[in-house]
Amino acid sequence: MMTLLKPLADVFNLVTWLAAALISTAPTVWANEVQPAMVIIIDDLGYNLANGLGIVNLPGPITLAVMPHTPHGALLAQRGKLANKEVMLHVPMENHAGLRLGPGGLTLAMQETEFKQVLRGNLASIPHVQGLNNHMGSALTEQALPMQWTMDLAKELNLFFVDSRTSAKSLALQQALRQQVPALERDVFLDNDTATKALTVQFEQAMRIAHKYGYVVLIGHPYPATIAFLKQKLPQLDQSGIMLISASALINQLKPHLDTL
Numbered sequence: 038m039m040t041l042l043k044p045l046a047d048v049f050n051l052v053t054w055l056a057a058a059l060i061s062t063a064p065t066v067w068a069n070e071v072q073p074a075m076v077i078i079i080d081d082l083g084y085n086l087a088n089g090l091g092i093v094n095l096p097g098p099i100t101l102a103v104m105p106h107t108p109h110g111a112l113l114a115q116r117g118k119l120a121n122k123e124v125m126l127h128v129p130m131e132n133h134a135g136l137r138l139g140p141g142g143l144t145l146a147m148q149e150t151e152f153k154q155v156l157r158g159n160l161a162s163i164p165h166v167q168g169l170n171n172h173m174g175s176a177l178t179e180q181a182l183p184m185q186w187t188m189d190l191a192k193e194l195n196l197f198f199v200d201s202r203t204s205a206k207s208l209a210l211q212q213a214l215r216q217q218v219p220a221l222e223r224d225v226f227l228d229n230d231t232a233t234k235a236l237t238v239q240f241e242q243a244m245r246i247a248h249k250y251g252y253v254v255l256i257g258h259p260y261p262a263t264i265a266f267l268k269q270k271l272p273q274l275d276q277s278g279i280m281l282i283s284a285s286a287l288i289n290q291l292k293p294h295l296d297t298l
């Protein structure tokens with residue numbers, strides 16, 4: 038099976054855009070010996086303890102995206118760490134729909150100093166954070182400057198970034214790569230519809246992407262239907278030839294390929 042490294046298109050665009058290198062070779066081929074990988078990030082953790090623990094107790098390296106300054110966020114991060122789950126900060130960012138961001142929200146009205154203060158405060162509220170992803174953010178991720186400030190802190194604190202891709206015009210991945218912040222983007226939302234049939238469709242699409250490109254990044258939420266679905270599906274993943282890994286484990290697998298560009 039020959040599979041292409043998925044973010045190459047983005048990286049090629051970036052390299053062209055930076056006029057940093059002349060790419061004359063064919064795209065790198067994803068190493069055939071590596072098993073297709075699936076990253077599952079569960080967003081919006083911190084408000085509901087029972088559902089959050091339902092996610093923490095799922096088998097395998099699920100990645101937890103915990104909201105800042107939430108009643109149970111710090112506890113869930115601690116329990117997640119004990120259960121060998123990777124912890125990310127799920128950063129509320131301004132959206133086009135005008136939906137409330139809750140505490141720690143980053144907005145277009147903020148200047149650099151305030152923006153970074155709020156983001157640092159968010160990070161201080163949740164332990165064991167290794168990466169960031171955006172909660173909502175359809176408006177903020179389209180703007181270069183706030184994305185630059187976000188990546189400034191990610192770089193300084195050695196965090197990776199996952200673009201939740203809530204806008205097709207998001208600049209987050211581009212800005213991350215430009216500042217050499219390790220980054221991924223979401224491929225599939227698992228549970229916009231929580232009917233079992235809909236969850237199955239999304240999960241099967243993710244498996245197809247993993248088989249085709251070598252990996253897939255899935256984002257879900259701590260809904261009871263999602264927890265029940267994953268509890269049933271995760272033990273079968275290995276049989277379909279796909280390995281569940283954390284976001285940082287995938288980044289480490291991709292790194293040598295990206296470094297050769």
Ligand SMILES: [Zn+2]
Nearest residue numbers: 080081172173
């Ligand atoms: Zn969210």
